[in-house]
Every structure is written in C-alpha cells, then in structure tokens.
Amino acid sequence: MEVAQVSVFLENRSGGLVEVVDVLARNAIDMKALSLADMADFGILRLIVDDPERTRVILKEAGFTVDKTRVVAVEVPDRPGGLGETLHALRRNGINVEYMYSAARRKGESAIIIFRFDEIGRALDALHGAGVTVLDRFDPL
Template identity: 60%
Template sequence: MKVEQISIFLENKSGRLADVATVLAGAGINIRALSLADTTDFGILRLIVNDTEKAKQVLKDNGFTVGKTEVIAVEVPDRPGGLAHILSVMKDEGVNVEYMYAFVQRSGGNAIIIFRFDELEKSIHALQKAGVVILKGEDVYAL
C-alpha cells in the first residue's frame, strides 16, 4: 500500500534541476510523478520513479543529497468533490496532510494523488474503511 518516494535537496540555482533529470535519464530511470517546492536558497524535488534504489544510488554517486520517504498513492475520481472526500476522511480521523501532489493520466478518468500523512498506518486504515482505492507501489512505478 505504500509507495517509495525519493527527495533530492537542490541548491536554488540555474541548471540543478536539469542535472538531476540528466543523471536519471543516463541511468535509464523513468520519472512517474514529481513535485518541486522551493525557498530562496534551496528546493526539495520529490520523485516517484520506476526504480527507487537505482535512482537513489546514481544521484548520490553524482553528489546529490537524497532521502527516501514512504507515501500513499490514492485513486480519486477526476470530478468535483473527489479530493474533498479524501480530505474529509482524513479530517474525521484527525490525520494531518503534510504534503500532496497529483497527476491525471487522462481527463475524465481517475486522478492519482500522492499523499504524505503524519500517521501513515492510521490513514491507510481510514481510507480503506471509506472504500478509497489505494495503489500498490508496483502499480504506481509501472504507470
């Protein structure tokens, strides 16, 4: 039920994002989802890739600071209210959303939202109880 995500800490300067993409491309790593958050001095690039361990190692070998985190990938109907339902379930359970990002494969289908919750196991149980589809890591890596 959990998905492995890597986080890369980047200096906020021209070319650093391109460097990450080039390193991953050279290693044959495919990016499945990403999120970039920045401040004045640095950014955090969060990636879900098709081979987490290989990506982590090749980035470290190229001088990047890389961490690994577990997140949850949830399938949400691509319609008004889809996200509101998920967030209502979490609110009712008292679970905090630390961050999230989403992608849609095709309009009118289902969106996939990547969540980092403060209580992962509690959130998985609450979502399952609410009938929400939680994707397995291998399903997300293969998208």
C-alpha cells in the same frame, strides 16, 4: 499500499534541476510523478520513479543529498469534488497531511494523488475505511 518516493535537495541556482533530470535520463529511469517544493534559497525535488532504490543510489553517487520515504498513492475520481471525499475521510480521523501533489495521467477517469503522512498506518486505515482506492503499485498509465 505504500509507494517509495525519492527526494533530492536542490540549491536555488540555475541548472540545478536539469542536472538531476540528466542523471536520471542517462540511467534510463522513468519518472512517474514529481513535485518541486521551493523556498527562496533551496528546494526539495520529490520523485516517484519506477525503481526508487536504484534511483536513490544513482543520485547519491552523483553527489546529491537524497532521501527515500514512503508515501501513499491514492486514486480519486477525476471530477469536481473528487479529492474532497478523500480529504474529508482524513479529517474525520484527525490525520494530518504533510504535503501532497498530483501525478500526471494520460487517460482514464480517475486522478492519482500522492500523499505524505506522518502517521502512515493510521492514514491507510482511514483511507481503506472510507473506501478510497489506495494503489499498491504506482503506474499512472
């Protein structure tokens, strides 16, 4: 179904990212996937972790601006054209993708893609309707 994602506001300065990573390491939080969206002056770090609520609280207490949002994790076949099937299903149903990124995967024949939608309910209907595998628990291993 849906997966919780923690996003963190980062200034564009050296050492900003490592501070977040250190806080997570000190608290033994395991990162499953991440993406960094960056502009000239600032960035947004998006994280999929094993305990999103605890991560949110820990980062907030460390002084970061944090947000928790719902995203969708989808399994797509790890072969040429694998992602296209999912995207076509979304387009047929007129669903916009706000952003997406892929999660690292150690082995297996499928890749995991994280999607952020504005209309998450309609997006899930479209994905299910097209037979796409939506993960309800995110575990890339």
